[in-house]
Amino acid sequence: MAKVSKLAIIVVAFWAALVLWVFIVTQDLTLLFLGLFMVIILYLIPLMMGKMNRSAFQKLAEEYRGKAIKKKIRDLSLSDVGAVIIIEGSIERRSLLWLSRPRYLVSEGGSSVTAIALFSPLDEIKIGDRVRILGTVSRSLIKPGEITITVFEIEKIN
Numbered sequence: 001m002a003k004v005s006k007l008a009i010i011v012v013a014f015w016a017a018l019v020l021w022v023f024i025v026t027q028d029l030t031l032l033f034l035g036l037f038m039v040i041i042l043y044l045i046p047l048m049m050g051k052m053n054r055s056a057f058q059k060l061a062e063e064y065r066g067k068a069i070k071k072k073i074r075d076l077s078l079s080d081v082g083a084v085i086i087i088e089g090s091i092e093r094r095s096l097l098w099l100s101r102p103r104y105l106v107s108e109g110g111s112s113v114t115a116i117a118l119f120s121p122l123d124e125i126k127i128g129d130r131v132r133i134l135g136t137v138s139r140s141l142i143k144p145g146e147i148t149i150t151v152f153e154i155e156k157i158n
Contacts, residue, residue, distance in 0.1 A: 005101075005120075008046040015039050053119040061134055061153035068134055074111035076147055080137040087113070087149065088157065091129045104154075106133065114140070117151040125154065132157050 019035030022028075064084040071085045089108035096103050104115045104125065115133050125131060134153040140146040 012043045057152050073108040073113050083137050086134050088132050115149040115151050130157050
């Protein structure tokens with residue numbers, strides 16, 4: 001099941017409260033039903049987008065799993081940009097969870113790399129968890145000269 005970001009929930013709650021307030025002021029059932037219909041649509045859009053993102057990345061994972069090269073984080077370089085790889089490491093930091101587009105700092109043996117998932121993983125990934133990531137190597141948009149991993153699949157390992 002796809003998850004809806006906390007930001008989307010806040011937006012839906014705001015508009016639901018506004019629709020309720022307008023109904024209380026006007027006592028117009030038409031506005032209430034129309035407003036509630038729009039609030040439901042406002043909730044369903046990010047839900048469906050999350051489901052579509054997860055589905056697209058699952059297809060990519062299935063397609064590239066057999067072609068991926070297993071690499072150590074310390075061996076990654078700009079020459080690997082575009083390559084499909086598998087890395088393993090521990091989660092040091094996570095961010096942007098409230099957008100359902102989490103970023104993870106994955107470390108292994110003193111080296112680390114940022115992994116960006118454009119979907120919310122099914123399992124909750126916590127700091128300290130050991131993970132296996134299948135994805136593609138990309139140039140960082142924030143820090144030129146650094147690389148990131150665009151996640152196709154992330155799973156906890158023991």
